Amino acid sequence: MADSPYPYHRAIQDFQQARRKAGLELSLARLRGKSADLIPYQEIRARLGATESGGAQLRDIPLEAIVGSVNRYTDFTRSFLPRTPSDQHRWAQVRVGIEAMTGLPPIEVYQIDQVYFVRDGHHRISAVREAGGTHIQAYVTAVNAPVSFSPSDSPDEVILRAERAAFLKETHADELLPEADLTLSAPGGYPRLAEHIAVHRYYMGVEAHRPITEEEGLIHWYHSYYLPVVRAIRIHRLLNEFPGRSETDLYLWLTEHQSELSDQLGWEISPATAARDLAQRFSRRPRRWWQRVRSALYDWILPDPLESGPPAGQWRKALLSAAPQPDRLLGHILVAVTGQPDGWQAVEYALRVAQAENAALSGLHLRSPGSDPQAVEERFLETCAQAGVPARLAVEDGPVARTICNRAQWADLVVLKLSHAPPLRLVPRLKSGMRTIIRRCPCPLLLVSEKPFDLSRVLLAYDASPKAQEALYIAAYLAARFGSELTVLCASPRLETAQIHAEKARVYLSERGIQAAYLPRRGFSAPSLLSAAAEKDPGLILMGGYGGAVLRELFFGSTVDRILPLVKQAVMICH
Structure with a gap:
């Protein structure tokens, strides 16, 4: 070493400098979200289904084309800078040998298309690169792979290319569905997509009682299953919520999320509902x-009785975003199944709405001391089967109000038996679960009372507030869909104000071709509504929920609180 024209201590300095450059390369890679690691040969070979062919040949190869290693892919960076201090002595010896007249023995590599993977000679590659070399002698063993592989490709890109080729070979989707764009952006997706198609084809055969061809299964899956999910993706603009993802990426993610939600809740979740939840929970957009x-923060700081609940119209906005002109408003109904004798009335009313709307019905039973969940479920499912309404029951533990409100985000209507109306005194109001449900429920709430529920006669309490506007929207829907006889009550201490509100409701309904009777009355809302209910005897009362600030409503109550303890009809509270 002493007689070498390149001193050993200089080689040690070169190694230390190379280690510092390796640290910088790794740090920059982390900042960019990319990998600076060598590619593992065995893994890439297995993922590509590559096979070795023939013996090794000696030739010069470009150093830039060496991208991976057989067994030392964690010891060097992608630029073959050393990562471990234990390599110092061996690396320095090679660096000195480069300058010596004896030269270096050839390395051994595997070649896949345009790239190479080192089997032996890692230190030689690293030292030659640091010395400014561009090529190196190598014994090259060729490896056949079904796709191209260039030095600029990432492993994911190559694996994805191979998976797509295998998927198209198996399914012929490019030939059978030339209009379909089934592009994926991450490895592992195409095998899952092929599995979706195979499972769909299997169940098609079970239902049809005959074998289903691969062509028939693929086309039916695409039109009956894939496209409806993609429509939900487009309606909820998930491509904007998750930039860099393709529609097929989102299809796989959304269907898995939909399945997880269904398993978690114990009932079916639509693709549109799952898409809305996916964006709300996982989108990285600042909003x-x-x-x-x-x-x-609100959930952590504020107790349930002080939370303000969802803004007016949020439920309708979400509904219309999925279908601007829905053929039904109440497609999924949630009913609380207490198991008590008077609680079955709520199930009866929920079934009537489900029959009228051709809606899905989900029951929720909260365990309590002395309850028998199995008996409750058996009776619930039997009652629904007799009514011809498919249904499922979920059984949960937890606070009643919070659990119902959490479940309500997946429903279009919640049906409850009105057993305990919110009291007017402050301390009992704070403890009232019904008050918390009325304030926090994100969708319309149907409270069942003594008189039979009947959609033929509807009384709407309207004061032009945002939540009363939501009640007006539902009243217009009921009148148009079921021919309900609609009466609109507008009460205010000033008769002129009541008349203005009545005219606003009349214009809204007239534009939609709906006839109604209008009752503009001077007086406070609660007495006027009770009087109108006694006079008209409606089958349903429609009104907005709590409209004021939380503390004001808590201390002084609202029209809702003054109505519920006295009214005999079913009341639908809108948000």
């Missing part, structure tokens, strides 16, 4: 992130 943070 979504702030909504999650704000919701978590």
